Amino acid sequence: MKDKMHNNKFFILITIIIFLFICTCSTPTLAVAASYDKYIISAKLNVEKLEIQANETIYYTNRHDLGFNELYLHVYPNAPSFKSLGSSIEIRKICVDGKETKFIITGEDRTILEIFLPTALLPSSSIKIEISFKVQIPIKDDRFGYYAGIFALAHWYPIMAVYDERGWNLDPYWDSGESFYFECAYFNVTFSVPEGYVMAATGRLNEIEKKAGEWIYKWYTPLPVREFAAAVSKNYGVVSGEASVGTRKVKVYSYYLLGHEVAGEIALNTAIKSIEHYSKYYSEYAYPEFRVVEVYGWFGGMEYPMFVMITSSLYSPERKTMLELVVAHETAHNWWYGMVGNHEGLEPTMDEPFAEYSDTLYFKWVYGEKKFEEIFDSTVRRPYYRFLKIRGKDYPIAWSVFDFGADSQAYFTIVYNKGAMVLRMLNWLMDDAKYFELMNRLQEKYRFKICKLRDFKVEAEQVYGASLDWFFNSWVYGSGVPHYTVEAYTRQTGLTYTLHLKVKNTGDPVIALVPVRINTRLTSITVTLWVNGTQGEKDISLPFEPLTVQVDPNDIVPGEDDNKPVPVKLNIMKALNVDFALLITIILLSLVDFAGIKKIENRGHEGRK
Ligand SMILES: [Zn+2]
Numbered sequence: 064m065k066d067k068m069h070n071n072k073f074f075i076l077i078t079i080i081i082f083l084f085i086c087t088c089s090t091p092t093l094a095v096a097a098s099y100d101k102y103i104i105s106a107k108l109n110v111e112k113l114e115i116q117a118n119e120t121i122y123y124t125n126r127h128d129l130g131f132n133e134l135y136l137h138v139y140p141n142a143p144s145f146k147s148l149g150s151s152i153e154i155r156k157i158c159v160d161g162k163e164t165k166f167i168i169t170g171e172d173r174t175i176l177e178i179f180l181p182t183a184l185l186p187s188s189s190i191k192i193e194i195s196f197k198v199q200i201p202i203k204d205d206r207f208g209y210y211a212g213i214f215a216l217a218h219w220y221p222i223m224a225v226y227d228e229r230g231w232n233l234d235p236y237w238d239s240g241e242s243f244y245f246e247c248a249y250f251n252v253t254f255s256v257p258e259g260y261v262m263a264a265t266g267r268l269n270e271i272e273k274k275a276g277e278w279i280y281k282w283y284t285p286l287p288v289r290e291f292a293a294a295v296s297k298n299y300g301v302v303s304g305e306a307s308v309g310t311r312k313v314k315v316y317s318y319y320l321l322g323h324e325v326a327g328e329i330a331l332n333t334a335i336k337s338i339e340h341y342s343k344y345y346s347e348y349a350y351p352e353f354r355v356v357e358v359y360g361w362f363g364g365m366e367y368p369m370f371v372m373i374t375s376s377l378y379s380p381e382r383k384t385m386l387e388l389v390v391a392h393e394t395a396h397n398w399w400y401g402m403v404g405n406h407e408g409l410e411p412t413m414d415e416p417f418a419e420y421s422d423t424l425y426f427k428w429v430y431g432e433k434k435f436e437e438i439f440d441s442t443v444r445r446p447y448y449r450f451l452k453i454r455g456k457d458y459p460i461a462w463s464v465f466d467f468g469a470d471s472q473a474y475f476t477i478v479y480n481k482g483a484m485v486l487r488m489l490n491w492l493m494d495d496a497k498y499f500e501l502m503n504r505l506q507e508k509y510r511f512k513i514c515k516l517r518d519f520k521v522e523a524e525q526v527y528g529a530s531l532d533w534f535f536n537s538w539v540y541g542s543g544v545p546h547y548t549v550e551a552y553t554r555q556t557g558l559t560y561t562l563h564l565k566v567k568n569t570g571d572p573v574i575a576l577v578p579v580r581i582n583t584r585l586t587s588i589t590v591t592l593w594v595n596g597t598q599g600e601k602d603i604s605l606p607f608e609p610l611t612v613q614v615d616p617n618d619i620v621p622g623e624d625d626n627k628p629v630p631v632k633l634n635i636m637k638a639l640n641v642d643f644a645l646l647i648t649i650i651l652l653s654l655v656d657f658a659g660i661k662k663i664e665n666r667g668h669e670g671r672k
Pocket residue numbers: 366392393396414415418419
């Protein structure tokens with residue numbers, strides 16, 4: 064009752080402030096071209112009404128070579144999947160450089176805010192956009208929604224659409240998977256919640272101003288981030304620790320529902336280890352803080368800059384491995400989607416396979432090779448093969464979320480699972496040194512920028528030192544599943560064995576460099592051969608007798624093969640053809656020997672006499 068009284072007083076105050084804002088637009092400011100845009104948001108959460116009232120100021124710069132008469136922003140609370148559960152966004156007023164400006168809500172799912180500029184925004188010019196708005200939060204276990212005491216607050220405020228070579232990106236909100244595509248910007252968010260409510264968010268927590276009846280959280284981003292997300296609950300407990308990143312310490316916080324202390328610790332430790340390993344292998348985590356937060360989600364987890372949401376159903380000690388996997392996955396997105404950005408809708412293959420492969424590598428780095436193989440097999444390889452068996456069809460990992468449409472099972476299996484298998488194959492092809500050099504190069508070159516699939520190919524080829532057309536055409540832009548079998552023949556010349564390997568592909572005619580393991584009595588070696596469509600052959604000289612061979616024994620090339628050891632056959636016909644002269648010599652020599660032996664026998668006989 065006391066809380067509510069304070070809330071009511073504060074609500075009146077905020078209403079007055081908003082009223083004043085609506086009545087007077089602020090004075091224009093001198094615009095200065097900046098490298099990154101800036102968002103300043105002042106908001107208040109009304110927990111009874113499930114409502115946010117906010118004022119947002121965006122300092123936006125036109126970094127393109129044409130002028131704009133209109134600007135576009137995403138207003139995702141209008142998305143049908145939220146709207147059907149009570150969500151809405153009411154844009155009360157917009158001012159551009161101090162002048163009230165016309166706007167409309169548009170877009171195929173009404174998630175686009177179009178602002179008509181009073182004067183054209185010329186290249187390299189900046190403007191100040193002020194938006195007053197109110198958001199109704201849906202009751203939904205989602206990345207945006209209130210559910211059982213937790214407010215998950217992503218995508219609640221208007222955010223600039225991206226202009227690129229395709230024009231303005233006005234894609235609809237995508238429920239299953241992501242259609243998000245944002246430029247990095249600075250955020251400064253002041254967020255008022257009722258007293259006692261705990262807030263986790265993107266950014267560094269500068270201060271909590273504690274007043275009677277309300278706590279005001281003040282967040283800022285010391286470096287650019289792609290967006291701002293938060294979670295609020297009065298039922299959160301918090302544990303924290305530090306990740307060592309180069310010579311810095313990153314403060315890591317884990318927010319969990321009271322009663323989930325053990326899982327909260329697991330989430331914290333996983334986030335710390337993930338940050339440390341990704342910093343070592345990819346590039347240093349740029350920011351000073353990171354938060355992993357329990358929410359109610361139909362998904363496993365959801366990535367945001369400096370902040371990840373993990374679904375509550377994983378917060379039990381029995382689900383430790385899955386919890387670690389999801390935390391490692393979402394944390395990896397801070398490198399792939401966060402610091403290095405992509406259009407998640409158009410090119411999900413530029414973030415999901417990277418995050419998926421990273422979460423299995425986490426198990427290699429933390430628990431060793433055996434655990435990695437076990438996790439890779441159960442969470443990546445088997446789901447993909449099961450899908451192929453059921454569907455009998457493969458798809459390119461380069462497809463957009465829109466290409467997959469409503470077929471979310473195909474989207475998740477192909478982009479995440481097959482995508483991770485393709486990255487593992489690239490890792491194998493390049494070896495660890497070059498693969499992580501490539502990851503580091505992408506991080507350094509595209510940090511706080513957008514990295515497209517074609518950029519990734521260019522960088523991969525430079526690090527690899529050769530064209531990867533075959534790899535990208537068959538495995539990224541193309542689809543198809545090979546099925547390999549191997550035959551092997553050998554012949555001996557002196558101390559050397561010549562092994563003739565023949566790998567046949569009875570599956571789809573993709574191009575691959577295929578590993579073949581050769582087992583001898585003492586050891587085994589792995590060689591590679593090109594299978595260009597249906598067949599590949601190779602001769603190999605060996606100092607040992609090859610006994611058996613196995614094609615793709617570690618399943619590096621996606622596609623289930625018959626990879627049991629195949630006995631190596633002796634090739635008499637080949638010996639006859641190639642070494643006919645040698646054979647005649649051997650026969651003649653053996654005749655001479657035969658005569659010699661006879662002579663000795665005779666001599667022996669004589670002697671015994
Ligand atoms: Zn992901």
